[in-house]
Amino acid sequence: MVVHIPILIIISPLLAAFLVLLTRKYKIILSIASLIASIVFISIQSSRILYGDKITYHLGGWQGPLGINLVVDELSLFFSLIVLGLGLLIVVYSIPERHYGRTYYFLLLISLSSMIGVIYTADIFNMYVFYELLSLAMYLLIAYPKTGVTLRASFNYLIMGGVGLSFFLLGVGFLYAMTGTLDIFHIAEKMSVAFNSNTRMVLMSFVLIATGMGIKIAMFPLHGWLPDAHSMAPSPISALLSGVTVKIGIYVLIRVTYSIFSAETFFTISSHAILMVLGAGTLLFGASMALVQTDLKRLLAYSTINQLGIVLIGLGIGTELGLIGALFHVLNHAIMKSTLFFCAGIMIAEAGTREIKGLSGFNRQQPAITFAFVIASLGMIGIPPINGFASKLLICLAAIEAGYTVLVVIILVASAISAAYYFRVIQVLFSSPLEHSPIPTHGEGQVVHRGNFFRAWPIYILTAGCLLLGLIPALGISLVKPAVGLLLSHVVP
Amino acid sequence: MGSSKIIRTIAQKLFPFIVLFGFYLISHGHLSPGGGFQGGVVLGTAIILLALSHSIEQTEKKFKSRWLNMLEKLGILTLIFLGFLGIFLGYSFLSNFLPLGNPGQIASGGLMLLLNIAIGIKVAAGVSVIFYALVRYRGEI
Amino acid sequence: MNPVNISLLVCMIGLYGVMSKNNLIKKIMGLTIMNGSIVLFFISIGYRKGGLAPILEKGTTGGNPTTIFVDPLPQALMLTAIVIGISVTALALALIVKIYSKYKTLDIQQLSKER
Numbered sequence: 182m183v184v185h186i187p188i189l190i191i192i193s194p195l196l197a198a199f200l201v202l203l204t205r206k207y208k209i210i211l212s213i214a215s216l217i218a219s220i221v222f223i224s225i226q227s228s229r230i231l232y233g234d235k236i237t238y239h240l241g242g243w244q245g246p247l248g249i250n251l252v253v254d255e256l257s258l259f260f261s262l263i264v265l266g267l268g269l270l271i272v273v274y275s276i277p278e279r280h281y282g283r284t285y286y287f288l289l290l291i292s293l294s295s296m297i298g299v300i301y302t303a304d305i306f307n308m309y310v311f312y313e314l315l316s317l318a319m320y321l322l323i324a325y326p327k328t329g330v331t332l333r334a335s336f337n338y339l340i341m342g343g344v345g346l347s348f349f350l351l352g353v354g355f356l357y358a359m360t361g362t363l364d365i366f367h368i369a370e371k372m373s374v375a376f377n378s379n380t381r382m383v384l385m386s387f388v389l390i391a392t393g394m395g396i397k398i399a400m401f402p403l404h405g406w407l408p409d410a411h412s413m414a415p416s417p418i419s420a421l422l423s424g425v426t427v428k429i430g431i432y433v434l435i436r437v438t439y440s441i442f443s444a445e446t447f448f449t450i451s452s453h454a455i456l457m458v459l460g461a462g463t464l465l466f467g468a469s470m471a472l473v474q475t476d477l478k479r480l481l482a483y484s485t486i487n488q489l490g491i492v493l494i495g496l497g498i499g500t501e502l503g504l505i506g507a508l509f510h511v512l513n514h515a516i517m518k519s520t521l522f523f524c525a526g527i528m529i530a531e532a533g534t535r536e537i538k539g540l541s542g543f544n545r546q547q548p549a550i551t552f553a554f555v556i557a558s559l560g561m562i563g564i565p566p567i568n569g570f571a572s573k574l575l576i577c578l579a580a581i582e583a584g585y586t587v588l589v590v591i592i593l594v595a596s597a598i599s600a601a602y603y604f605r606v607i608q609v610l611f612s613s614p615l616e617h618s619p620i621p622t623h624g625e626g627q628v629v630h631r632g633n634f635f636r637a638w639p640i641y642i643l644t645a646g647c648l649l650l651g652l653i654p655a656l657g658i659s660l661v662k663p664a665v666g667l668l669l670s671h672v673v674p
Numbered sequence: 675m676g677s678s679k680i681i682r683t684i685a686q687k688l689f690p691f692i693v694l695f696g697f698y699l700i701s702h703g704h705l706s707p708g709g710g711f712q713g714g715v716v717l718g719t720a721i722i723l724l725a726l727s728h729s730i731e732q733t734e735k736k737f738k739s740r741w742l743n744m745l746e747k748l749g750i751l752t753l754i755f756l757g758f759l760g761i762f763l764g765y766s767f768l769s770n771f772l773p774l775g776n777p778g779q780i781a782s783g784g785l786m787l788l789l790n791i792a793i794g795i796k797v798a799a800g801v802s803v804i805f806y807a808l809v810r811y812r813g814e815i
Numbered sequence: 816m817n818p819v820n821i822s823l824l825v826c827m828i829g830l831y832g833v834m835s836k837n838n839l840i841k842k843i844m845g846l847t848i849m850n851g852s853i854v855l856f857f858i859s860i861g862y863r864k865g866g867l868a869p870i871l872e873k874g875t876t877g878g879n880p881t882t883i884f885v886d887p888l889p890q891a892l893m894l895t896a897i898v899i900g901i902s903v904t905a906l907a908l909a910l911i912v913k914i915y916s917k918y919k920t921l922d923i924q925q926l927s928k929e930r
Contacts, residue, residue: 199747324913329918332914336907340833340842343849354853354857354860358819
């Protein structure tokens, strides 16, 4: 069985998704059991992978460029741990919501399974299919409440995401036309020949794939769908979108640029510089737009754009330290942003309003949740004992090392702006309550949050993660470092 | 309902042939153009033709949408189960464990025929379920 | 003009439709046109001049090395891509039906004014 672990990790949520549709009672147990099974499977193999062993699985027994391979290396392990860990917490967080039916869990499991599919597959067309499956599930999950705003947000996301994935597929077509194979590692072998004979087509496919993924990860001029989609979705789905789904785009970007295209492609069109400029633009734009928001979840959505800018800067710097910082920030942002969205879900349900002003005096009602919110938002700003600081510091150090001092200034300015908007929220949380009653009355069918086990514990676990990674950053870096080593071993500077 | 006797009779007589053609496409998918998806769609259109020529209530009595829903899920679960069978028998996921026959014969594709049948069932049920959903939609939500 | 260039041109037409039209259905049409152009692109990659359909029959075997087949892989890929495109379109149209029943308009300018 040990040999089959890569496919079992993908299949176990997929199987559970279709079994969930057949039962009514056991939907939650099934989904949690399947995700725990996947986590057990991956943790059996994780130590082996971290010591530099690459697991390759031939689907259907067909090897090489003929069949589809699943490859689990350090980078895929890192991203799949984020997906599975947060996916489990998100399922747990959705339990108290009684009106989430079978379809919700079906879509959630399908999306998680296809995310792992994107991460593990070594076949680039298969990657597209999994990504499209993931996107379909996400569009439906955003529109799950079927209110007007969610439908509009989902439609916007569908249009932008459809265009982005079409670009990606067009880029895949150019790759196939040049190399005649779809396996990532075989494309990489034939890439240097293709680059010398057909430079323009290589650049074209790189630009198309990067643009497509740029839409998916909300790079600055292409971010239009993100604030609506991330803020209007139900809270667990917001956490999934902001914490996990966006990271899949970053994974594909990293995988495609570092594993397929060689360093020559970068330097021909100086894409490092473009990535850094776009990252800085994303950073400043997200920060300044978040400053003017009055809606709590919309503020968090713009804050996602802000933090993604930092990741893009780290990727753009491209040195070892910069990549470690970027990947570590991916992990930190996933943890912190899901904490914030989980807290925001509770706050909005308790206060009955999405406006930040309406949250005054929340500290009196639920001090523990407020504490978690404060910890995570301090991490977002980059205050030392929390994990966001460590990764931001790494990226700043990398920028200084590579000689881009301007970037440090930009990151510091953006951090100051994010301090401004997060402290605005925190101030409201601790202020004295307005005239309305401190403990709201609960309507029919509404979730009671006070002391709710399933709502509180995911938040506590994630907050503990924030503090742990902040106090001992070596834990996260030890997970990230092998992945960066793998990436840089392909690149000839 | 509204359709004339000619249409009803022809549709009724045509129904078994369309089903036969669907099964042909499914079972010969590994030898000639066709396959699970295409054959499944043909099977689905057979049900749609019956529903359009006769009344929809009458068709729904014969092909209950509850059973079609169940069949759709069973199709995909069969596919995954066949994949797992490869693991249990000591090969890898979805790999062939049946003997390969002579090329050109119906039993030459190994597992491919079974996979095509599973997909065909799923697609046929799915197409007719979608049709029922569209018919029942009355403009209001 | 070879088919690759034509398909890229069609793709740009679709992109124009997605970006500039105000009607939601026309946007979806643009998306479908983009999808169709990608199908054309892949099929023209796999095309070989004078190639036969890649089906193993009695007449085409027999070790004749000069027989040319078209590349079957892009065609197989495009079957998948067409199905995905259909499902995206169907989902988008379902969303449009819901949006129309909520707001009684399909114009994106008016929709963005609504709260």
